Amino acid sequence: MSLSSEIQEFRGMISRIVESLEDVNASSRKIPETVESELSRKFSSLSEGCDEVSSELRTAIEMLEGIKSRWG
Helix, strand or coil: CCHHHHHHHHHHHHHHHHHHHHHHHHHHHCHHHCCHHHHHHHHHHHHHHHHHHHHHHHHHHHHHHHHHHHHC
């Protein structure tokens, strides 16, 4: 794989992470209007979203480390 294609793949991954974070952010903005009986589900959903972003970010870091080791 060329440097250019690896960078494109990395940038695509970062874009997906940003989109996921924007989804978490949008959902968190709705906390004040969430009825108390739904808060537990809302917090669980936010936690899952954060876990997903965390996993994606670790993958992106590993990808970047691989690019760095191959291309300097």
